[in-house]
Amino acid sequence: MVQAMIKDRSIFIKNIYYMLSYVYTDLIQNDYRDIAVEEFENVGDILSVILFKMVSKQMKRGMIKKYIEEQSEVETLKGKINIQESIKLRASNKNKLYCEYDKLSINNYLNSIIKITIKVLILSKDVSEKNKKNLKKLMFLFSNVNLIEIDKIRWSDIEYNRNNKGYTGIINICYLVLNDLLLSTDDGEYRLASFFSEKKMYSLYEKFVLKYYQKHYPNLHPRASKIKWNLDDESEQFLPEMKTDITLRGKDKILIIDTKYYEKSMQTIDIYNSRTIHSNNLYQIFTYVKNRDTDKSGNVSGLLLYAKTDETVIPNGEYMMSGNKIMVKTLDLNTEFKFIAQSLNKIADDLM
Numbered sequence: 495m496v497q498a499m500i501k502d503r504s505i506f507i508k509n510i511y512y513m514l515s516y517v518y519t520d521l522i523q524n525d526y527r528d529i530a531v532e533e534f535e536n537v538g539d540i541l542s543v544i545l546f547k548m549v550s551k552q553m554k555r556g557m558i559k560k561y562i563e564e565q566s567e568v569e570t571l572k573g574k575i576n577i578q579e580s581i582k583l584r585a586s587n588k589n590k591l592y593c594e595y596d597k598l599s600i601n602n603y604l605n606s607i608i609k610i611t612i613k614v615l616i617l618s619k620d621v622s623e624k625n626k627k628n629l630k631k632l633m634f635l636f637s638n639v640n641l642i643e644i645d646k647i648r649w650s651d652i653e654y655n656r657n658n659k660g661y662t663g664i665i666n667i668c669y670l671v672l673n674d675l676l677l678s679t680d681d682g683e684y685r686l687a688s689f690f691s692e693k694k695m696y697s698l699y700e701k702f703v704l705k706y707y708q709k710h711y712p713n714l715h716p717r718a719s720k721i722k723w724n725l726d727d728e729s730e731q732f733l734p735e736m737k738t739d740i741t742l743r744g745k746d747k748i749l750i751i752d753t754k755y756y757e758k759s760m761q762t763i764d765i766y767n768s769r770t771i772h773s774n775n776l777y778q779i780f781t782y783v784k785n786r787d788t789d790k791s792g793n794v795s796g797l798l799l800y801a802k803t804d805e806t807v808i809p810n811g812e813y814m815m816s817g818n819k820i821m822v823k824t825l826d827l828n829t830e831f832k833f834i835a836q837s838l839n840k841i842a843d844d845l846m
Contacts, residue, residue: 506828511540513702518666538686541671542615542625548664558658561596568593604661606642611668620686696755699801703753704740711842714742724785744845748794750782755801771809783818795819802826
């Protein structure tokens with residue numbers, strides 16, 4: 495599991511903060527010192543800090559408001575008069591009208607999701623008192639927002655537009671808390687997993703590397719691109735889609751990166767415990783490169799970028815295969831983030 499990759503727990507989970515910030519938020523600063531004094535015990539603490547910062551920032555911009563229908567007694571005409579209820583007021587000697595009108599309110603679906611997420615974090619024993627205190631300040635500002643039941647949230651139905659696109663990162667963080675970390679409830683207290691599952695870390699690692707290059711190397715046009723099969727005819731029926739994790743384009747060179755996050759980054763092939771690179775990984779990157787290099791120039795190369803585990807033997811090497819370079823490297827997520835950045839920078843710089 496993820497724990498097998500951890501030598502220094504505090505460094506590792508702080509780097510999860512950076513990875514999340516690249517993928518879901520705009521909190522990252524160029525010098526990586528924005529959380530230098532933060533101490534995280536687990537991922538729940540990380541998400542508490544991120545959610546507090548993001549919601550606080552959104553409140554300065556303005557929370558989403560929608561018109562909701564209100565009905566109440568008023569002294570002057572407002573909206574539409576409810577004749578029947580107004581007659582009752584007159585009969586009881588009240589010099590008021592009963593009106594129905596629309597009122598702008600922060601009580602809406604997205605804000606309800608944020609509120610229940612804040613509540614879960616506040617009631618979780620896995621979040622520090624310091625972070626709970628900050629979240630309680632936010633909860634007070636959501637006092638007029640209805641709570642929603644977690645199992646009633648329809649994540650796939652959420653749509654973003656010009657008015658609510660600022661909520662995208664916030665709702666993504668809420669999803670991580672409620673869908674990926676929440677374990678169970680006992681006596682009104684919520685329990686959160688200490689770390690993401692290996693599957694979630696795999697996805698986070700892939701997205702982080704792409705977002706890092708998009709932020710710092712836009713000139714290399716980083717994107718997850720599709721590769722067409724280099725066929726002798728036009729028939730592609732039944733062939734699987736080839737989609738890269740990351741493709742970087744230099745002036746006259748292309749680098750295809752396939753990120754890998756495993757508990758064991760090497761495979762054992764015999765009784766003597768011989769270690770090799772995962773066969774399927776190597777076949778896949780080779781296939782991507784050869785099909786992308788349509789003119790057989792050799793200017794397309796491939797990189798398997800593994801997250802470093804605590805194994806004694808780690809994949810690392812360069813191979814020339816039929817005129818194209820295939821590289822295997824590891825990225826140590828258990829070191830200061832500035833060194834992670836340096837490793838990613840070198841990969842990009844070598845392409846330019």
